[in-house]
Amino acid sequence: MPERGDWCVQATAFLVRHRSRLHGLAYILLLALARPNDRQDALAFLLLLLGFPLRVWAVGSISKDRVLCTWGPYRYTRNPLYLANLLIGAGLVVNANHWLATATCAILLGVTYCATIGTEERQLRELFGEAYIEYCRVTPRLVPCFRPRVTRCAGTGFEWRRALTAGLVPQTVALVLLMVCMESKEEYLESRHVAIPMTLGIAPVDLTPDADGPEFAGLRR
Numbered sequence: 001m002p003e004r005g006d007w008c009v010q011a012t013a014f015l016v017r018h019r020s021r022l023h024g025l026a027y028i029l030l031l032a033l034a035r036p037n038d039r040q041d042a043l044a045f046l047l048l049l050l051g052f053p054l055r056v057w058a059v060g061s062i063s064k065d066r067v068l069c070t071w072g073p074y075r076y077t078r079n080p081l082y083l084a085n086l087l088i089g090a091g092l093v094v095n096a097n098h099w100l101a102t103a104t105c106a107i108l109l110g111v112t113y114c115a116t117i118g119t120e121e122r123q124l125r126e127l128f129g130e131a132y133i134e135y136c137r138v139t140p141r142l143v144p145c146f147r148p149r150v151t152r153c154a155g156t157g158f159e160w161r162r163a164l165t166a167g168l169v170p171q172t173v174a175l176v177l178l179m180v181c182m183e184s185k186e187e188y189l190e191s192r193h194v195a196i197p198m199t200l201g202i203a204p205v206d207l208t209p210d211a212d213g214p215e216f217a218g219l220r221r
Contacts, residue, residue, distance in 0.1 A: 012115045019112040026108040027092065027178060034096040036186035037196045039208070044095035051087030052175070054080055060163030063156060068128045070135055071153045076144035078121075078135070082113050083142055088175070093201040095182050102201040117141065 015022070054073060058081040061072035073080035089109050093102040124132045138149040189196055197206035 012119060015112045015115040016119050019116060022108050022112055026105045029104055030092060030096045030098075030101040031178060031181055031185075033098040033101040034182055034185055035098050035189070035196050036095055036182050037097050037198050038186060038190075039198050040094055040097055040200060043200070044091045047087050047091030047094060048175075048179075051084045051089075051091060052172075055084035055088065056163055056168065057158065058084055059166040059168060060158045060160060063162070067156070068124070068131050068135060070139070070150045071156075072158060073144075075139070075148040075150050075153065076146065077142055078139050079117055079142050080144070082117065083144070085109070086113070092178065092182075095179070097196065097199055097201050099199060099201060099204050 058073050061074065062069045062081075077083055086109060089105055093105050096102070121136070128135075135150065139145070186196075198208045199205065200207060
């Protein structure tokens with residue numbers, strides 16, 4: 001019978017290997033549950049505008065397993081790509097405006113990225129040794145610092161070719177399609193005169209400023 005440690009290793013490997021599929025399932029559920037509200041569009045698009053360019057910058061800057069990249073966004077955080085994905089995910093859940101979709105995405109993205117970051121850190125430590133340990137010492141794991149302390153910037157700079165070969169085009173198309181579907185759903189609900197409360201995707205209660213106190217969102221249909 002497998003020991004407890006073996007189950008942890010297997011679960012981590014499963015999450016890392018299938019994280020793209022799990023994220024896809026989360027976003028499909030998000031779209032199914034979505035109750036978009038145009039009063040939240042500005043915040044949602046702000047998060048997307050922060051996350052998407054950061055993602056492009058990150059994937060166009062790194063040469064995986066060739067050199068320890070401490071250039072570009074990797075000067076400020078060790079995982080700018082995952083930070084970008086979390087910002088994009090936050091924008092989508094704000095736009096979806098449904099607390100259950102938010103909870104599902106938070107759990108799936110949280111556990112998969114924790115597993116992935118931990119696995120990649122072990123691999124990079126084995127690959128680059130003391131250089132990576134020193135890089136970890138002066139550079140935060142996820143939340144960026146705005147006064148980088150990396151003494152040497154290693155990397156070949158940003159390359160569009162690298163970003164494009166990392167799947168930037170299909171990922172962009174998928175994101176645009178998801179946003180178009182959200183906007184179409186919002187227009188459909190408005191055409192049916194369905195009252196959609198503003199919840200920011202964080203609670204099943206109406207957070208609309210002019211509401212007469214908190215009201216369960218599910219009652220306003």
